[in-house]
Amino acid sequence: MANSTVSPHVSKLNIVVASLLAGHAFVSTSVEAHGYVLSPESRSYACKTGSNTNCGAVQWEPQSVEGPSGFPEYGPADGQLASAANGAFSPLDIQSPSRWSKTDMTAGWNKLTWQFTANHVTRNWRYYLTRQDWDQHQALSRASFDLAPFCVVDGGMVQPAKLVTHDCYVPEGRGGYHVILALWEVGDTSNSFYNAIDVNLGSDPAEPQEWRDVGDINPSLDLKPGDKVMTRVFDAHGEQTAKQTLITISDATQGNKQNWPFLLASAINSQQVQLSAGQKNTAGDIVPVYGKNDIFTLIDSDIETVEIGFQLAPAPDNQLEVSSLTQDVQIIDAKAQVRFDVTTNTEMQVSGYLFSHDGTAAGFVEQAVNNTSASFLLDVINPKVGHYHLQVKGEPRQGDIIQQNFDVFLKDKQPEPEADFVxxxxxxxxxxxxxxxxxxxxxxxxxxxxxxxGYCRQWTTAATAFEPGVGTSWTMAWTEL
Structure with a gap:
């Protein structure tokens, strides 16, 4: 299909009338048309490529952000425009100045390319741009946009090619972070496809950019005290260690994956001359933000790329010991309990999971243990004679999860031996x-x-050393019969 461009001055009324007339000529059917904006990367497609992270299901199907037609009079509700009111894609509606990756774009003529995976007949494509004073902290709404599209392309009610590029004139007089809302209105359903495109917009297309993007600081993982994170700067000759910026994490707050990118970006800006890190604000200035930050270099610098490296501190020597576990457990009156003690050398959330031999969940118990010993009592669900698996898991505040597995056998109650006391x-x-x-x-x-x-009477729930058969010093007081 040949590219066609409609003047940005086409009235909104003409678009609505055209849509209504087309609606009388075609009956809506359940046809699966799919597509997304390939370039500049739409928010959903950037989730697929990895430029955006923590996106949910849309990372596997960026072509499916589909919702009711009729925007701006109808269509998805305010706050749900980026997801097209599709609950499966609701993470797309999260909005902040730093949440999404951005593509640099200047005002004036630009090319916008759609990729279709099911290229059905099309009524039109429409493009809307956020206002200069839009609230970057609020989910996209009609109030965020100039509701007169800056570009409209007639689809002619024909089937387009799988790859279609539109030449559109992006309005001047706006700068910094903006969102383009791109709509593809298909002709054989009552739906449209909604693509939010996050851009850093230059206000003057003739003005050369002082900075160019050479890397990203992604909030990829939480760090712990002692971990180090640094830039790795490369030019045509290799890594330039003299241009490295390094920070050391001092506490868990700094190590939060939303916080340390801000700290690293701030350190880059204070230590480096040829590099700057952050996100461009409405004035075009690069400022550090919490979450994802871009790394820029001066347009005439010899720096080619900047990567992020980590030096992770050794994991703490966390220890968890399970004791006093009786492998043979009696079923008494259709009930059974698994008892064991846990000792840790640090603060942990300790959980006990019991599974029957075929993997069916049969019981759970949990409590915090902080550098001490604690007793656990797990009630077995619907106990039956046979083999069970006990999994004891310790989750420390720092370091890897510790997991230990044990065999437990449930047996019918045996006649109790005669004794003076239980x-x-x-x-x-x-x-x-x-x-x-x-x-x-x-x-x-x-x-x-x-x-x-005398040792036989020396026992409390907190002092169990002389407990017969299980205490650490029980043989000093008792003899097994």
Missing amino acids: FPQGLQDYVAGTTVLQPKTGKIYQCKPFPYS
Whole structure:
């Protein structure tokens, strides 16, 4: 299809009338037409290429941002224009000065290219530009845009080629961050495709740009205290270490993936002459922002690219120990409990997961353990005789998750051996020769003669060293029968 350009002065009324007339000539059907703006990269396509991150489902189907036609009178609601009111693509509606990657563009004639994966007959393409004073912190709405399209291309109700380029005149007198809302109104459905395009707009097309984009600072991961992040600057001869900028993370707040890019960009701006980092504001100035920052170099510099490198501090020596776990657990009155103790050398959120032999979830328990020991009691769901897996997982504030796995066997209740007491019942009556049944092991223990018999009564929930069968010093007080 030959490119055709309609004057930016075409009235909005003519567009609406044309759409209504076309609507009477064609009955809407459920035809899957799909496409996106390839160049300059639309917000959705930049999610596919990786220029934008944390986008959700649209990174796999940028061609599917489809919603009801009729903008600006009808169409998606304010706050949902970027996603076309499609809930699956709602992350596209998040708006801030630094959330999305941007393409440098100057006012005047520009080429905008659509890629179609299903190129159905077309009514028209329309392009809208944000106002100079639009609120960059609010989700895109009709109030964000000049509602007279700056470019309209008639589709002629014919099927376009798979790749179509439009020559459009972008208005002068605006600068800095702007959004172009590109609409493709297909001719055989009642829907349109909505593409937000994030651009850094130069106010004068004849004015040479002082800076050119040579890299990105992406909020790719959280860093921990002691980690280092730095620029790696390359020219035609290789890496120029003298132009490196490096910062060291001092605490978790600095290490947040939205914070350290701001700190690195600020350090670049204070230390380097040929480099500047941040996002261009409405005045065209490059200022550091939280989240994604671009890296620019002077237009006449020999710097070709800037990459980001990391030196991650060694992971802390986190330790987690599981003890007092009885592998053979009795089912009593259709109930069973798995008991174990956990000791850590740092603050961790410790979880215990129980699975039956076939992988069915059979129980869960969780609590915080901070450089101490804690007892866990896990109730088994619908206990049945057989083999189970116990997974104990510790999640420290810093460092990798620790995971340990154990076998547990559920058995029917066996006849209880005769004993004087079931531990710890009757604790103060324990004397030499007293026998107790330990529920944790199912075994009977006898209190040793004097002078060891005094240890038999030395037990509390916080001091378990002499607990029969399981305490760290139980053999000093008891004999297993």
